[in-house]
Amino acid sequence: MTTQTKPIEAYSLPTPNGQKLHIMLEELAIPYTYHRIDIGKGEQFTPEFLAISPNNKIPAIVDPEGPGGQPISVFESGAILKYLGLKFGQFYPIDMRAQVEVDEWLFWQVGGFGPMLGQNNHFNVYAPEKIPYAMKRYSDETHRLFGVLEKRLVGRDYIAGDYSIADIAAIGWAQSAERYGITRDEFPQFYAWFDRLNARPAVAKGLGIGKEAPGTSAVDNKDAAKILFNQRAR
Template structure:
């Protein structure tokens, strides 16, 4: 059994999707970041960085519990645990890993800042909004070029690179982007959104 500590953010949804895709048994522990529950002493013992998500796998590699934080690390751990969504062969594996790192190093930080300054910041700063909005558009363009040559980010198979990236990029309008400017991304977003596992993953916090 996997204990998942999470909330309804893109990083949380990554792990919801992965667990639904793999079929691993898990139970949800809601960490309300709006109420700052991520800073509670109990949660800091699980994730010293006070972010979501985090997991405790009660059936770890040595038979005992193992705790993991950082969504990318969790995806890698679950992929290796199940043998799914991460190719074993060197070159295909490298393609998936490079696009996973592209999400971690670019999509997450830039999209997060764009959304914050456009929608949540107490002061609207035109230069900052413009800077992050343009960078988000550039990153959508990088994805669109990649997806013009293959069905998924890592190649022809759905992988943890797609699972990591889709929750951040599924709504271009939230970042003042026109989906029609990125036709290959638009097709990819729709294809992933139609997966039954993804539909279930987006509802796991409803209970």
């Protein structure tokens, strides 16, 4: 079993994408340091952060004990979950058929369930101009995606059989289900899964990381990012 002696450096925020990383690290029970990327200050555009996250988005990690014992950075939440699952042999299956199943639902989340809910939230809550077509389009797609998840969970406790990174990827985005009009009467399988996951201590803790305490600002502690930045600049 792989052990971690040096903490993984987690650059993140308590958003649904950031919560995927927080939950995974808590489930693995490995040492990590949370660094808050203050997007209000533009920290996502610093050279050090861009060295580990070229898309200037959170989350990103630096693992000081990467392949061959050398540091490695990983960006994009789905890639991070797969990296950690493979490295530590948890929440990602060994069997190739089971891997395909987990990957399908992981990519379903990163390609649809997250982005479409994000667009729903943007056009219905934050957009300065209310565009009925966009509001309806993304509301309808949100409802459809929850319906896909509802059907998938019939007869299953978890999305891909056993508890996996597919569940971890989706649960943060699922927290706003009621806001999107997703009711318990219409989606009983989803809410049984929702309650089951939220009852896990690591999920509950991961969802709260960064909300009560701001954590260490990436501006104040960028040593791990500098290692990668310097290596890639050579």
